[in-house]
Amino acid sequence: MFPPAPLLHLILVSLTAHLALAGSRITTSLYALSLHASEFTVGILISLFSLFPMLFAVFAGRIIDRSGIVRPMMAGCVAIAAGCALPGMMTGLPILYLATILIGTGFMVIQVAAQHTVGAMSDDENRATNYSWLALGFSISGFFGPVLAGLIIDHAAHRIGYLVFGGFALAALALTALGRVSRIRMPQQREDAAGNAFDLLRDRDMRNIYLVGTLLSSAWDLFTFVLPIHATHSGFSASTIGLILGCFSSATFLVRLAMPWISRHATEWQVLAFALVLAALCYAVFPFMRQPLSMMVVAAILGLAVGSSQPNMLALLHHAAPPGRAGEAVGIRVTIGNACQVFLPLAFGGAGAALGLTAVFWGMTAMIGAGVPVAWRKTALAKTE
Template sequence: MPLAALIVITILAHSAFNGSRVTISLYALSLGASPLTVGFFISLYSALPMFLGVAAGRMIDRVGMRRPLLVSTTVLVCAVALPGLVPTLYPLYVAAACIGTSFMVFHIAVQHMVGETSTDENRRNNFGWLALGFATSNFIGPVLSGFSIDLLGHRETFLILASLAATSLFLVYRWRNQLRHTVHDKPPAAHGGAIELLRIAELRRVFICTGLLASAWDLFVFAMPIYGTSIGLSASTIGLILGSFAVATFIVRLALPWLTRHIREWTMITLTFGVALLAYTIFPFVSSVMLLAAIAFLLGLGLGATQPSVMSLMYTTAPEGRAGEAMGVRSTVLNVSHTFLPLLFGGAGSALGMGPVFWTMAGLLAVGGKIADRRRREVSAQGSG
């Protein structure tokens, strides 16, 4: 399948996924649900993928990518459409769990396909184009949902989002015979499961860095509205600051094809840790809207740039026939962050304020930056030797 077609399929499916999170939250509130209930809905998006990510990766290693893509996109269509067809609160539980789980399988399969169909020379560049697709749908899904809810209503919005997923499914089916279908029926003999992958030093470093950078991303999206409110900013102003972050991620991913030709993987990851560390260190000292937007933009440039480097390292380091499993471990790490970080930092912020929360994140980023920089120096020494 051409990379451009795969990116279009991903944008459509991810727009439906992202838009559904906004729509489920607002629809539940309109039905009288409490904020706690809404929080539970959102946690369902990540709870099952947190436990099933590794198994999904192993399945994709075993059966290839064609069937997982077809089945996961079909489930995504049905799950997104369900609240529009059954307009009560209870179907939202089923919808949230099925949307999150189906997109997790879709996500791993798409990333595995990009890795497997790329060469060593263009793999990081191709992951950069895929990351740009995700940045595009990060904007389309929520914006489309917001306008659609205001103009048409919640039920109609679910059906519109389902139509995006259905278009993605149609394109997957249309291109199914051109999907590279590599089956790994016989994985390596020494198969110690996910723990064995964690024993590989390079993969372990990638998983640690992935978890820390995902936490930095999640904390910003979660904590910026709380911090903004605490210093008296309006909702629209907070939205503009969050928008500054989103625009930066799009811009840096647009530049990734050039960046990946000039900056090596561990250098890019080290720079990202440095940028994020700086941003979180100075956040609590800033109350100016322009400065907050500038810091958010800087943070977006850093955090938006690392995915291709991480994915390229993961794919080339994973044992033969187990790249999907490695991506499943990464998915589990990400979903642990999505599930527990808001609860952990939310409780700390309530007790201590957001300043200590930001500085704690900065300390963790310093540790990650040291790990990444040590590896960067090792790779540089090997290259010069």
Template sequence: MALREVGIPHRLIALLVLGHVAFTGSRFTLTLHAVALHASPFAIGLLMGLIMVLPMLLAVRVGRWCDRTGYARPTAIGFTMLAASGLVAGLVPTMPGLYVASVLTGSGYMLAHVAMNNAIGQASPASLLTQSFSWLTMGFSLSGIVGPLVAGFLIDHLGHPAAFLFLPGFTVAGLLLLAMAHSHHSIAPRGAPAASESVRDLVLNDPLRTVFIVTGVLSMGWDLFMFLAPLHAVRSGLSATGASLVMGAYGVGTFAIRLALPRLTRDASLWRTLSAAMFMTAICYVLFPLAATLPLLLLAAFAMGLALGCGQPMAMSLLYVTVPASRAGEAVGVRSTITSASQTVLPLVFGGLGSALGVAAVFWIGALVMAWGGTFANRRR
């Protein structure tokens, strides 16, 4: 690995955060526009599931590709696809157009996400690995606020197509930053993996498998909230701006907990912290559907952000200290496959359950899964 700078790779982090603004804004707008088109919960679940259907199938191959070729080309292609998704949805604002945009949104962001996570892990010295991913996830917290807020404001004042057409501007800025970052963070490709190496080796590694399981539960908790919260907010009578404020409160919660994360992990074990976070998430899932006014929804979303916000940086740090260095991109791909499967299957399942049982019941099913995850993590401490 050849690097021109040693330290936290802030340019790489800022680059991925710009892409995440476009991704979260697009996903939020897709949901609200589908609601405006009077789509059923199942149709909305299908729309959200399509975001990650290709990432679920291709993430491991993308990770291997990034190990061989570096991060610049996959990121550039991914950002271009992410920009194209906004153009498609803005120019063809119908359900078929939204389905196409959904596939482009998820596939494009997956390319950039796998490539840049791998690059950030490689560019960070071992002593700064946790800090680097803490910075990255704090950036995600901010982008999780900015994306829905910008989209909600544009929807209320200019309409859904305008929001779709504006969001690609963030990916254009990201492409410009990519050209600058590549000259400062030149990471040598590692070549193709040995013929005897397979994904099975990673999955059968007991410490890695434990990390992958925890990743799956945390991803389910995160994605279920991102799917259900805007739907619940709009059906509670909030405007698009009000729904975006709820998602913004969630982002503020994730940012706040990630600021405190170094102290939390210093005073308590990693697994104990993860277990407590999952149990707190389960409690939030029980209470969230009972909130029906903006102040209560803001408070509940903030609490949910506190609960879920600490999981991602700890899981990523565990992944990089456990996986062999030559297969880091592939391991990120496996993790992305797990999260993509969650984002593909769960919206369909929970969308169908929401149509049959109601949205509140889906929240409570999620609470049971998160409680199981907390028990699983507690046994590993």
């Protein structure tokens, strides 16, 4: 079943904004490396994409719960466009610090708004399917962003890449202001729905969803950090690196395309448990991959694992959230995920500089593996209910 027009338009806005983020992230990594930045410096830059999202995602979710999505999404598009314009017009490493903050924060607002809106406009029967449609859009942009970045860098310049991705952010702004997103009616937050964010974290089911979702999200985000470094050390061109990342995103697209069929044969927790196991195995073998083809294969398998997780995790989260606080619950999820995106690149960047990238890959293997018992236990409980 094809998504309805309001959902399709929301997906198009999210896709366009995410293309700007995905392209600017890989452009930032490769630009910094071209300026002879260390792995730790690249880790700082990638962490800054997530610093302010970590601090303000819950606040953004509360605003969206109360005021709707149009104005916050427009503000997010403006921030992304401004962040891309800065390194497009000025050269050097220092300007990247401000640019990454603006781009990451702007996309956070769009992400929280889109994920909350899809849950609110869906019912229990089609919520996972609608989240799969949204995730498919992110897979498309996740493929074309890195590939386009690599092609532009190889055939033009880093500066041109930033300007192109700023143009995509402006396109998202126009789609938000002029399209059907403004017609989506969101349920208003009830007066008795207010509360402290820690109230949501006291719920054991919510904590388990946040834990497993964060581990799989970190597996995705850390891959986009370590892959350019690992591939650059192996002597690959920017186009080849973009193609490897494109294989990863293509796999996330394919598994999300199959998600309606998968959801008829497996529960959400079964999918998440399998995804954790598969992701841990991919990180364990990745240090041994030294050729483009082998990296593409492992990247695709990892894409299958993490790509299957987000629709199921978001469906579980929206179902478990108290009435009127779904936007805040999504904001907490984004806060936790971005906290990992801030600290993990710093930690693993430092470990990579001191111990080598093999320690980074195997450290991530251990971290992902720690979530397997949680998901496995929830799977067993679901069978007994």
